[in-house]
Every structure is written in structure tokens, then in C-alpha cells.
Amino acid sequence: MGKKRPKLGCEEDMAQGRTMMKVHKITKREFLKLCGAGLGGLCMPLLTGLKKTAQAQRPQKGLIKTKLSPYFTALEDGAVQCELCPRQCRVPKGKRGYCGVRENRDGKYYSLVYGNPCALHLDPIEKKPFFHVLPGTRALSIATAGCNFHCKFCQNWEISQASPEEVYSYDVSPALVTTRAEEMGAHSVAYTYVEPTVFLEYMLDVGMVARGAGLLNVIHSNGFVNEKPLRDLCKVLDAAQIDLKGFSEDFYRELCSGSLAPVLETLKTLREENIHLEITNLMIPTKNDDPGMVKDMCVWIREELGPDTPLHFSRFYPLYKLTKLPPTPVSVLEKARAIALSVGLRYVYIGNVPGHEGWNTFCPECGRMLIQRTGYMIREIHLNHGRCAFCGNAVPGIWS
Numbered sequence: 001m002g003k004k005r006p007k008l009g010c011e012e013d014m015a016q017g018r019t020m021m022k023v024h025k026i027t028k029r030e031f032l033k034l035c036g037a038g039l040g041g042l043c044m045p046l047l048t049g050l051k052k053t054a055q056a057q058r059p060q061k062g063l064i065k066t067k068l069s070p071y072f073t074a075l076e077d078g079a080v081q082c083e084l085c086p087r088q089c090r091v092p093k094g095k096r097g098y099c100g101v102r103e104n105r106d107g108k109y110y111s112l113v114y115g116n117p118c119a120l121h122l123d124p125i126e127k128k129p130f131f132h133v134l135p136g137t138r139a140l141s142i143a144t145a146g147c148n149f150h151c152k153f154c155q156n157w158e159i160s161q162a163s164p165e166e167v168y169s170y171d172v173s174p175a176l177v178t179t180r181a182e183e184m185g186a187h188s189v190a191y192t193y194v195e196p197t198v199f200l201e202y203m204l205d206v207g208m209v210a211r212g213a214g215l216l217n218v219i220h221s222n223g224f225v226n227e228k229p230l231r232d233l234c235k236v237l238d239a240a241q242i243d244l245k246g247f248s249e250d251f252y253r254e255l256c257s258g259s260l261a262p263v264l265e266t267l268k269t270l271r272e273e274n275i276h277l278e279i280t281n282l283m284i285p286t287k288n289d290d291p292g293m294v295k296d297m298c299v300w301i302r303e304e305l306g307p308d309t310p311l312h313f314s315r316f317y318p319l320y321k322l323t324k325l326p327p328t329p330v331s332v333l334e335k336a337r338a339i340a341l342s343v344g345l346r347y348v349y350i351g352n353v354p355g356h357e358g359w360n361t362f363c364p365e366c367g368r369m370l371i372q373r374t375g376y377m378i379r380e381i382h383l384n385h386g387r388c389a390f391c392g393n394a395v396p397g398i399w400s
């Protein structure tokens with residue numbers, strides 16, 4: 001990191017390469033609100049909230065900002081074919097692709113979400129969830145309208161399934177995103193909440209400016225993107241949290257209107273590009289919690305990505321179009337974690353269960369607790385320059 005940043009709710013001694021942090025207790029109610037509510041209740045408009053900011057602005061409904069996309073092929077009849085994600089939408093003149101944020105204007109294909117995010121929030125990096133990236137720091141999180149999946153369990157469907165005309169957005173240049181991140185004491189910019197690759201052109205430019213200012217760029221993505229734009233993204237990306245939503249094509253087709261195979265290719269490409277990688281599997285009762293499916297997924301991760309890939313099993317809460325299902329039983333999450341550990345994955349977490357020991361990081365070599373978390377707050381860290389403070393095992397991640 002190029003600059004010294006404000007301390008964030010912890011006492012750090014980075015000069016020693018070791019961090020000890022004091023507890024910031026939150027209630028169970030607060031934890032559930034943070035974990036289960038997605039954007040709900042956390043949509044603080046930072047641009048209007050900064051009292052000293054001359055450019056403070058109110059969000060505008062239907063704000064559209066365009067940029068010509070480099071990711072399309074012109075077809076003979078004035079139509080275009082989008083090359084950004086595996087849908088490869090063929091879009092006639094005047095129409096938009098499946099994600100609703102790209103439009104064919106006279107045979108050229110434009111992003112409608114370049115510089116008009118509808119969400120801009122300061123989050124704990126643990127909320128993404130990244131457990132191996134600068135623990136205890138904050139990420140300025142941004143999102144626009146639109147998504148290339150239609151998940152029936154989407155936490156943020158109010159913006160992911162909306163068009164740019166239906167949401168309130170801010171006019172924020174890439175440079176302004178970075179300025180705000182620095183003002184707010186963020187250590188990273190997170191592209192999240194919806195599928196960020198639908199605003200890839202914006203993400204690339206924000207990413208370049210943010211990297212120049214010493215910030216990390218991190219993404220939470222469904223991984224449904226074509227190889228060329230993904231490799232372009234990797235030039236500015238530091239860490240990726242990819243949803244591996246289930247381990248069958250049937251699951252992806254029926255619940256996400258998507259496909260598994262391209263997601264697996266994305267994971268392999270990210271590993272090849274040496275991007276720090278974590279995976280989240282939201283366990284939905286009766287949909288993707290079959291132990292055989294879980295085992296197959298874990299073996300695939302071990303074989304293709306390596307046993308040090310952090311895996312988060314996250315608890316489902318009923319919402320959007322799956323309100324009739326119950327929350328995931330904790331025992332199901334514990335069983336999944338046991339399966340993952342038994343096949344050799346070394347960093348396996350249980351998410352969205354307050355106080356569960358699976359929320360903490362343990363050293364796979366000596367078994368000692370390395371990072372203790374209370375909600376999104378860090379209670380203790382026992383790492384020396386990315387190694388276990390007790391046995392010296394190297395722990396994958398970005399630690400300073």
C-alpha cells in the first residue's frame with residue numbers, strides 16, 4: 001500500500017507484521033441485519049453524506065451515462081453480438097441485451113452504466129466476504145443496475161433486476177470514486193451487489209485510477225464472463241470472490257437462468273492469472289445441499305484450484321422468489337464444512353451464522369486460531385507477515 005490510511009476500529013502494529021485488535025461487539029440483531037439483508041438498511045448515500053464535499057449530490061432517477069463497449073461484433077443487418085458474457089446476446093438496432101444495461105444504437109453497442117452507480121457504500125471487507133484480504137479494513141463498494149443472471153434467491157434484486165431508468169444513481173467519475181474511497185479511509189474498491197461485469201468498462205477505468213492511488217480492487221462476481229474481458233479485468237484486479245452457486249447445470253439453469261461450465265472456466269482463469277481467489281457457496285435447502293454434490297464441488301476445487309482456496313458455505317435466508325423455503329439448518333452447513341475439510345480443503349468457513357466457530361480462521365497445520373471474528377469485526381489476528389504466528393505456515397491472502 002502506497003499511503004498510510006486511517007485506522008479502522010482496530011489497533012494495528014503492522015511494523016511488526018502482526019496485528020492485534022480489540023473487540024467491537026455487535027448484537028445478534030445487528031449481525032443478522034448485516035448478514036442477511038443485503039443492501040437493505042445499509043444504503044447510505046455517501047455522496048450526500050459527506051458534509052465537507054463541494055460536489056455533494058443527490059441521486060437522480062433514471063440517470064444514464066454511456067460508453068461505447070469494446071466487447072461486441074457488428075452483424076450485417078445492423079444488429080450486434082455482445083461478447084462480454086457467455087450469453088452472447090444478439091441485439092437488433094434500438095434494443096438491449098439480457099442484462100438490460102447495454103444497448104444497440106445504430107449498429108454500435110453501448111454500456112448504459114458508465115459512471116452512474118446506484119449503490120456506493122463503505123463496507124467491512126469481511127462483508128464481501130473476503131476473509132483473507134486485509135482483515136479489519138473497509139471497502140468502498142459500488143454497483144450499477146443490471147445483472148446477467150436472474151437468481152430466484154437474489155439478495156439485491158431491487159437493483160440487479162432493474163434497468164438504469166428504474167433506479168436512483170449518482171454521477172461519479174472513476175477519479176471521484178477513488179477520491180471518495182480515500183476520504184472515507186477505504187483500503188479497497190469493491191465491485192459487488194449485482195454482477196459487476198455488466199459494468200466492466202466503468203470497472204476497468206475505476207480500477208486503474210484506484211490502483212494508481214494504492215487501493216486494492218476486489219470483485220464479488222457470479223463468474224459468468226467471457227475469457228477476453230476477464231483477462232482484461234485481471235490487469236487491474238487484486239482479489240475475486242466468486243459465487244459457486246451449485247455444482248450442477250440443472251441448478252444453474254433452473255434457479256439462476258445461467259450455466260455452470262463458464263463459471264468453472266472463470267475460476268481456472270483467475271487462478272492462472274494469480275488473482276487472490278475465494279469462493280462462496282450459498283446453501284439452499286433441497287436445492288444444492290446434497291452431500292454428494294457438495295463433495296464433488298469440493299474435490300473439483302481441490303484438484304483444479306488447490307486446497308488452499310478459501311471456501312465459504314453461506315446460510316440461506318428466504319427472500320425474493322424463494323420465500324417458502326426455510327433458512328439453511330446449521331447442521332447442514334456444518335456437514336458441508338466437514339465434507340470440505342475431509343477432502344482436503346484447508347480454509348473452510350460457515351457464513352451468516354452468528355457466533356459460529358466456522359466464522360474464524362484456523363491454521364490447517366497446527367490447528368490454532370489465526371483470526372477471530374465477531375460479526376464483521378476482528379477480535380484477534382495471529383499472523384506474522386502472512387504466516388501462522390504459532391507454527392509459521394504460510395496462509396494464502398493479501399495481508400498488508
Ligand code: SF4
Nearest residue numbers: 082085088089097099
Ligand atoms: S453482458 Fe448483457 S448484453 Fe452482453 S451477452 Fe451478457 S447478458 Fe447479453
